[in-house]
Amino acid sequence: MKTRFAPSPTGYIHIGNVRSAIYPYLLARQAGGSFILRIEDTDQARYVDGATELIEDTLKWLGLEWDEGPIVGGPSEPYFQSERKAIYHEWAKKLIAMGRAYADDTSSEQIQTYRDTCTTKKIPYLYRNFRPESPPEWHEGLPLRFKADPKIRHWHDEVMGEMTAGPEVQDDIILIKADGLPTYNFAHIVDDATMGVTHICRGVEYLSSTPNYLALYEALKLDVPHLISLPHILAPTGNKKLGKRDGAKSVTEYRDDGILPEALLNYLACLGWNDGTEEEIYSKDQLIQAFSINRIQTSGARFDETKILWMNGQWIRKLIDEEGIDSFYPRTIDYWPESAAAYDDVYKKRVLSIIYDRLKTLSDLREMTTYFFTNPEIDLAMINKNKFLKKISEEDLSELLQTATTKLENTTWDADSLQDALNQLLVDTGRKPAELFSLIRIALSYAPFSPALHLTLEVLGKNTSLARLHATVTAIENA
């Protein structure tokens, strides 16, 4: 089995089209076949500088390594269509020789009048109805058209099932443009054939041009590869397919937002496909095992930002629980608050180890861990408004904090001892956990939430913790 991902270098890969890279990848890996990356850069007008690198970068990040293509090379080089012009022309000449292609010197104005004629007659426009009797000899600078053989065509789509199309959708499509480069319609057929591609995964938008491709395969005496039409990913609102105009985010943007490639791959693969079990979390290897074409959905699916967030949290926890903090930590380095730069990895790993089950994305670290790196600004309103603390007098609050400080000063600074000390404080002071713990927690962090108190204390360290408690006592007394 040979599959391919064949994007145009017109910008970033967004989540609306990355599935047409994921599914062929999974298929190839499952079958022990190969996965090709081919760059379809025949439209010079839409070419965007750097887009190829962006595509490569995206695939690498997602873990979709290709066996043939740019960088790695392969038996069917080159993998850029712009460099394969001679190959297309060779195949085009075969069609000309067998009388199945002809040069087209019709001006665009003339074509427009053909169209207008059809519009006024309310009949579908087909160029072949205006096919010239004796077209000129083909030479570069002139578009080359396929001579269609319109008839009823049947084919099998692995997702959509048995398909039928009539002659009314088959036309003399352009094979080679005036600039000498082929159109997608021609190039992909030649490339897939010469590269040995056995399975084509592409969006359903190609379904309606398939009859034309079938005619080309037939004329060129080529076997038709297995055709796999992938339903669209829908925009957040409405039912249209997700595109850049709808603000479709690039895949790499999710990386910048702190989404793990494991989570994005997992989510995207399961959007519009499932293996029939109730499993939700799949690693890449599990996807390769479980994937099957016949369970791909036929209807479009909406990308749900909330669910990818949930899944990302699951993956953060899974990876840390299974592989440990040390192995996961390097992936977090770009996501810490600026103030963390002054701290070493050992400290940041300790912070990570007590905060990670609160993360939905890696970039949550930026907001959630600041008080581990800088002394928080004292905000007594947080104490005064707290539902457990607002009924306690300032004198009592101050006394309570001082008692706690004294107790903690004489405690060995490890999580277990700190937990024991806090429990003892509960007994000594006769306070409810909600009162004592809320007060200490706020004095330490002035954050809306933080990890368990004994862990927060342990990681902050004795000096910092006691200093922060003192600072709040002082602030209350001066208020």
Place this chain on the structure above:
RNA sequence: GGCCUCUUAGUAUAACGGUUAGUACACCGGGUUUUCAUCCCGGCAACGCGGGUUCGAUUCCCGCAGAGGUCACCA
């Protein structure tokens, strides 16, 4: 407009023609010595409409409606 495709809760989906239509996210409630989160328990919520076929239809067939795709010297 022609041709083609799709249609189960808000979202993603499951269910040999027979089930109280299952699961996950979201949301709501409860539990786990403070908070937030994790985890656990519970709740809410769906077969587009109309005809057939059948003892019985979410499931098969036909219409309709709605939505989408496509009709380029773009891919």
